[in-house]
Amino acid sequence: MEKVRATVDKKPQSAPKVAFFKSTEKRDDKWSTLLVEVGESQDRRAFAELFAHFAPLLKSFAQASRQDGWFPGLAEDLVQEVMIKVWQKAGGYNPQKASATTWIYTVARNCRIDMLRRKCNTQHLPLENEDFWHEPDEETPVSLLRQKRTEDHVKQSLGQLPREQNEILRKVYLEGKSHAEASQELDLPLGTVKSRVRLGLQKLQILVAPEFREELLND
Amino acid sequence: MTKVLNHHPTPEMLVEFSAGTLDTATSICVASHLHFCKCCRDEVARLDEVGSQLMAISSPETIDDALFDKVMVKIDQPQPVAEAAPAPKTGISGFPVHVNKLIHNASKTPVWKRLSSSMEEAKLFTGQNKFEVALHKICAGGVTPKHDHRGLEYTVVLKGSFSDESSVYTEGDFIIRQPGDVHQPMGAKNGECICLSVQESPIKLTSFLGFFLNPWLKVKPA
Numbered sequence: 305m306e307k308v309r310a311t312v313d314k315k316p317q318s319a320p321k322v323a324f325f326k327s328t329e330k331r332d333d334k335w336s337t338l339l340v341e342v343g344e345s346q347d348r349r350a351f352a353e354l355f356a357h358f359a360p361l362l363k364s365f366a367q368a369s370r371q372d373g374w375f376p377g378l379a380e381d382l383v384q385e386v387m388i389k390v391w392q393k394a395g396g397y398n399p400q401k402a403s404a405t406t407w408i409y410t411v412a413r414n415c416r417i418d419m420l421r422r423k424c425n426t427q428h429l430p431l432e433n434e435d436f437w438h439e440p441d442e443e444t445p446v447s448l449l450r451q452k453r454t455e456d457h458v459k460q461s462l463g464q465l466p467r468e469q470n471e472i473l474r475k476v477y478l479e480g481k482s483h484a485e486a487s488q489e490l491d492l493p494l495g496t497v498k499s500r501v502r503l504g505l506q507k508l509q510i511l512v513a514p515e516f517r518e519e520l521l522n523d
Numbered sequence: 524m525t526k527v528l529n530h531h532p533t534p535e536m537l538v539e540f541s542a543g544t545l546d547t548a549t550s551i552c553v554a555s556h557l558h559f560c561k562c563c564r565d566e567v568a569r570l571d572e573v574g575s576q577l578m579a580i581s582s583p584e585t586i587d588d589a590l591f592d593k594v595m596v597k598i599d600q601p602q603p604v605a606e607a608a609p610a611p612k613t614g615i616s617g618f619p620v621h622v623n624k625l626i627h628n629a630s631k632t633p634v635w636k637r638l639s640s641s642m643e644e645a646k647l648f649t650g651q652n653k654f655e656v657a658l659h660k661i662c663a664g665g666v667t668p669k670h671d672h673r674g675l676e677y678t679v680v681l682k683g684s685f686s687d688e689s690s691v692y693t694e695g696d697f698i699i700r701q702p703g704d705v706h707q708p709m710g711a712k713n714g715e716c717i718c719l720s721v722q723e724s725p726i727k728l729t730s731f732l733g734f735f736l737n738p739w740l741k742v743k744p745a
Contacts, residue, residue: 360583
């Protein structure tokens with residue numbers, strides 16, 4: 305399986321420009337295809353391949369957490385919980401909407417929050433984090449295409465961000481720090497943290513909607 | 524659902540929502556706004572790509588083979604019934620699923636308590652201790668007392684509309700109030716308005732009556 309991963313990684317990261325126009329926007333990377341197979345026919349071989357690729361990344365994601373109440377021993381619990389959810393929910397995966405990586409990341413993020421909330425709370429929690437992601441979307445070919453472009457762009461540009469912007473995004477997404485916590489840790493004013501996050505995201509061509517421009521001014 | 528809204532959460536809130544670092548009560552509000560706002564849903568979907576790619580390029584950790592076997596054993600076991608409680612069939616039509624779930628968990632239907640002749644409140648239990656989370660209902664044309672805020676307050680309009688001195692707020696609008704923001708909400712004339720609101724601290728009535736009532740206003744985070 306290691307061999308397979310190596311060949312996939314060598315593939316050019318972005319499709320040629322022509323493909324952009326005739327593409328059906330369906331994710332056809334190896335992992336998305338495998339995830340569809342798990343969803344459609346409970347294919348155990350496909351699941352084993354997904355596990356071999358994602359479990360090490362999920363563990364890395366879990367170990368990166370620096371949230372209150374989180375400890376390293378939870379990492380394998382998270383991997384387990386996420387991979388079981390992947391098996392159970394694969395039927396609902398739509399490769400047009402997101403890549404397998406993104407889909408699995410969102411499962412992991414939601415699991416991590418729920419594990420933390422369960423740890424910090426003795427009462428029965430009335431909501432799970434995935435309850436917040438229930439909205440079915442009326443996707444159009446254009447919106448799907450845009451989402452695919454964001455995905456490709458983020459993939460290409462993440463490595464080119466200035467060090468400090470990369471650092472802050474890692475703090476927020478991987479360590480799970482709020483802007484306020486990051487500002488304390490880095491000993492930077494909150495405004496500086498916010499603007500670094502924004503600059504980084506704008507370079508990734510996220511946070512571009514005009515209505516947000518207005519919000520940015522009002523803040 | 525495709526209408527363009529004027530009042531959105533801040534970009535920071537969407538980032539923290541996507542990264543999973545936003546507190547529960549504020550997340551409930553942001554998710555309620557997302558229910559109505561396609562443009563913010565798309566923004567969050569884009570933001571999710573950042574976390575996803577950061578995870579994808581992180582250096583993989585070694586996984587013990589036994590873990591795979593453990594997972595395979597678990598997926599072969601019959602699923603516990605508790606897994607993903609189905610969305611409640613009750614609730615208020617047009618409301619976000621998670622809000623209906625909160626209402627359902629609390630009492631099947633909202634338990635309204637009268638606050639004034641024009642306003643009712645139904646508190647919700649959300650399992651956190653930072654904000655009080657409640658539904659507020661303003662009757663058609665109802666005028667609420669003018670007030671200031673002693674802490675942060677987020678409001679999302681779930682049904683109908685209301686207005687204050689600065690704007691008109693319709694379904695999905697996300698309103699942020701801070702200490703010093705004095706306003707007097709008024710329900711639209713054409714029907715009742717229901718909002719979800721989370722409050723850090725009680726409001727502060729600015730009228731003469733407030734002098735007597737303010738010391739008694741409390742919030743109970745739950």
